[in-house]
Amino acid sequence: MKDSASHNNESTATKKEKFLRAVKTLVKIYYPNIRLDDFPSYKLVRDRVVHPIGILVSIVLSQNTSDKNAGIALQRLKERIGNYLDPNKLKELSAEELEEIIKPSGMQRQKSRTIINILREFGGDPDALMVEDPVRLRERLLRIEGVGPKTADVFLLFVRGYPTFPMDTHIRRFLERMGIGRRNEPYEKLQERVLQLLPRDPKFLLAAHLAIIIHGREICKARNPLCRKCVINSFCPYHKRNKAQEPKR
Ligand code: SF4
Numbered sequence: 001m002k003d004s005a006s007h008n009n010e011s012t013a014t015k016k017e018k019f020l021r022a023v024k025t026l027v028k029i030y031y032p033n034i035r036l037d038d039f040p041s042y043k044l045v046r047d048r049v050v051h052p053i054g055i056l057v058s059i060v061l062s063q064n065t066s067d068k069n070a071g072i073a074l075q076r077l078k079e080r081i082g083n084y085l086d087p088n089k090l091k092e093l094s095a096e097e098l099e100e101i102i103k104p105s106g107m108q109r110q111k112s113r114t115i116i117n118i119l120r121e122f123g124g125d126p127d128a129l130m131v132e133d134p135v136r137l138r139e140r141l142l143r144i145e146g147v148g149p150k151t152a153d154v155f156l157l158f159v160r161g162y163p164t165f166p167m168d169t170h171i172r173r174f175l176e177r178m179g180i181g182r183r184n185e186p187y188e189k190l191q192e193r194v195l196q197l198l199p200r201d202p203k204f205l206l207a208a209h210l211a212i213i214i215h216g217r218e219i220c221k222a223r224n225p226l227c228r229k230c231v232i233n234s235f236c237p238y239h240k241r242n243k244a245q246e247p248k249r
Pocket of ligand 1: 225226227228230231232233236237238
C-alpha cells in the first residue's frame with residue numbers, strides 16, 4: 001500500500017500533468033485561429049511596423065479595458081502621429097491632447113501620465129527596450145509609475161521573446177478553477193508556479209497566454225462558465241466539483 005506522502009506526490013504530479021494537457025489542448029484549438037484584431041498589441045508585434053515604445057504604449061492602453069476599446073484608442077493615436085508611433089511625435093503631444101486621443105480606452109488621465117513617464121524613462125534611450133538584459137529591463141519598467149507586472153511581462157514576452165507568462169483576469173480565473181492558483185494570490189508567486197508547470201519555450205508561452213484569454217472570454221467566463229461545452233472539462237477540478245449542481249442545458 002502507498003504511504004500518504006507518495007500518494008500526495010502522485011496527486012500533485014497528476015494535477016500538473018492534467019494542467020499541462022489542458023493548456024496544450026487550448027493552444028491547439030485556439031491559437032491557429034486567432035483573430036489578430038482581438039489582440040491589438042500582439043497585432044502590432046506581428047505587423048512589425050511600430051516603434052517598441054509604441055508597442056509599450058499600446059499595452060498601457062489595453063490596461064483595464066476591452067481590447068475593442070484599446071484598439072479604438074490605438075487607431076486614434078495612429079491617425080494623429082502615424083502608424084509607426086514614433087516616440088518623438090508622441091513627445092510633441094501635451095498631456096491634455098494625449099488624454100483626448102486615448103479617451104476611448106478609459107482611465108485616460110492615468111494612462112496619459114503613464115505614457116509620459118515611459119517617454120521620460122526611454123524617450124532618450126529607446127534602444128534599451130530591445131537590447132537591455134530582460135531581467136534588468138523588467139525592473140526598470142516596474143519602476144515607472146503606472147507600469148505593473150502584467151504590462152512589463154506582456155512586453156517582454158511579445159516583443160523580446162522572453163519566456164515569461166503575463167496573467168490577466170481571464171488567466172487568473174482559469175488558474176484558480178484549474179486548482180493551480182488561489183484568489184488574490186500575489187502575481188509573482190502565482191506566475192512562478194505556472195512557469196514551473198509549463199515548458200519554458202517563449203513561443204509556447206505566448207500561444208498559451210493568448211489561448212487561455214480566448215478560452216476565458218468565450219467559454220470559461222467569469223459568470224456561468226460553459227463547462228458542459230468546455231473541451232477540457234475532464235481535466236478541470238472546478239467542473240468536477242460543480243457537475244452535480246450545474247443546471248442541464
Ligand atoms: S470546465 Fe468550466 S471551469 Fe473548467 S476550464 Fe472549462 S469552462 Fe472553465
